[in-house]
Amino acid sequence: MLEIxxxxxxxxxxxxxLKARGQSADLHAFQKCDEDRRMILQEIEAxxxxxxxxxxQIAEMKxxxxxxxxxxxxxxxxxxxxKELDKDLTLxxxxxxxxxxxxxxxxxxxxxxxxxxxxxxxxxTVGDPAQxxxxxxxHWELGQxxxxxxxxxxxxxxxxxxxxxxxxxxxLERALINFMLDIHTTSHGYTETLPPFIVNRQSMTHTGxxxxxxxxxxxxxxxDYFLIPTAEVPVTNIHQGEILDEDKLPLCYTAYTPCFRxxxxxxxxxxxxxxxxxxxxKVELVKFTTPETSYxxxxxxxxxxESILQKLQLPYQVVELCTGDLGFSxxxxxxxxxxxxxxxxxxxxxxxxxxxxxxxRRANIRFKRKGKKGTELVHTLNGSGLAVGRTLAxxxxxFQQSDGAVVIPDALVSYLGxxxxxxx
RNA sequence: GGAAGGGUGGCUGAGUGGUUGAAAGCGGCGGCCUCGAAAGCCGUUGAAGGUGCAUGCCUUCCGCGAGUUCGAAUCUCGCCCCUUCCGCCA
Numbered sequence: 001m002l003e004i005x006x007x008x009x010x011x012x013x014x015x016x017x018l019k020a021r022g023q024s025a026d027l028h029a030f031q032k033c034d035e036d037r038r039m040i041l042q043e044i045e046a047x048x049x050x051x052x053x054x055x056x057q058i059a060e061m062k063x064x065x066x067x068x069x070x071x072x073x074x075x076x077x078x079x080x081x082x083k084e085l086d087k088d089l090t091l092x093x094x095x096x097x098x099x100x101x102x103x104x105x106x107x108x109x110x111x112x113x114x115x116x117x118x119x120x121x122x123x124x125t126v127g128d129p130a131q132x133x134x135x136x137x138x139h140w141e142l143g144q145x146x147x148x149x150x151x152x153x154x155x156x157x158x159x160x161x162x163x164x165x166x167x168x169x170x171x172l173e174r175a176l177i178n179f180m181l182d183i184h185t186t187s188h189g190y191t192e193t194l195p196p197f198i199v200n201r202q203s204m205t206h207t208g209x210x211x212x213x214x215x216x217x218x219x220x221x222x223x224d225y226f227l228i229p230t231a232e233v234p235v236t237n238i239h240q241g242e243i244l245d246e247d248k249l250p251l252c253y254t255a256y257t258p259c260f261r262x263x264x265x266x267x268x269x270x271x272x273x274x275x276x277x278x279x280x281x282k283v284e285l286v287k288f289t290t291p292e293t294s295y296x297x298x299x300x301x302x303x304x305x306e307s308i309l310q311k312l313q314l315p316y317q318v319v320e321l322c323t324g325d326l327g328f329s330x331x332x333x334x335x336x337x338x339x340x341x342x343x344x345x346x347x348x349x350x351x352x353x354x355x356x357x358x359x360x361r362r363a364n365i366r367f368k369r370k371g372k373k374g375t376e377l378v379h380t381l382n383g384s385g386l387a388v389g390r391t392l393a394x395x396x397x398x399f400q401q402s403d404g405a406v407v408i409p410d411a412l413v414s415y416l417g418x419x420x421x422x423x424x
Numbered sequence: 425g426g427a428a429g430g431g432u433g434g435c436u437g438a439g440u441g442g443u444u445g446a447a448a449g450c451g452g453c454g455g456c457c458u459c460g461a462a463a464g465c466c467g468u469u470g471a472a473g474g475u476g477c478a479u480g481c482c483u484u485c486c487g488c489g490a491g492u493u494c495g496a497a498u499c500u501c502g503c504c505c506c507u508u509c510c511g512c513c514a
Contacts, residue, residue, distance in 0.1 A: 045473095368452095
């Protein structure tokens, strides 16, 4: 959510920024609503003031044994009028909230202009894709050959786009989760958390999934609860409504959770393999920072996510999302894309964003500076560190041998009880 | 699911209709003391919003929402959450 005062004073700049995102918004409706609301508010406050003053008078008169019937009758009318105006105010406030909650964040000044993902600049490429003396197989073929992935049976259990792992596959997924959590907690200073996988409507609104993107979520039928699409939601909401101490910042959390996404509108896209599932595992990184450090923290967050790929010896590139590809809540985002040899493309495996105070304002997460009056909103950041299913897919494809076996990178061997390769 | 109790400021915790934004304590900040610190003492210390060039003024906020009243932290009703006990259960 944008600050209402800022919006009021910078309407044309905001309009421009929205256009860069490829969106248009009816900011005139906002302007009108905002003005109406303030008019009503001022009238209400004046009436309340009158009532407060006169009520004190009434108390004095009664104490003195005088008759206050006339004032009481007057104030009865004032109260009725206040009640009427209150209804108007609530209505205006709701309209205003609807507009404000529907406006995306503004791109940071360093975000490159562009219309869609085709215009995301690559800012670095790390590692050399392996040369195969044969046609590399897709991970779903390898998974099937090795007997560690079974999408057909998963479809019987639930439906399409659900994963089912067996044996070394299940163990590898678990090993990756442990490996990532261990690195982030012991080498990068994150605190491990294990949050709820189901959250309420408020939490979803705080991080920006709601109200606009409800169709992307799985909702429980008899509850106003949702399955989380990412650990970002529960972990960012750990501190909703809190005033944090300045010297506790930055707060850095990591969490493993499964993630659930309806993938509405992606029919026919990435239908095979582990790339686009309704349920997948992810290790997430979340930070709460002061405003002046958030962009430095974004760089280290990115480096923390990258280090996992480096330790796994997976080739990748980092792209910067252009204005047209930026997510709703983000001010700036880097995507890490891992090399997938079978398709010959880089695929997103992590997305690292600074939300500045956009989520903090919705979730009311503030901090207090030492010796200073008042509070300020924190900045929130998060990134995948990493998407586990996609990491497993990348491992299978990048480390496959001509006989279909898959070599385990050194960093993971101890997590697999010494297993160095998955053989058919 | 049944029964009881409870949700008050950064924290603990008083407060049952009219200077209560709210006692007290802790914490924070400033000062005195000290070579310096601790202890002690004194003072100070909530947030959000509206308005104004501004010192400021005003409004709201005691879980949430309605209601009673001239006036509600305080009375009534509904809801949410927490704790304890019982039942059921991984």
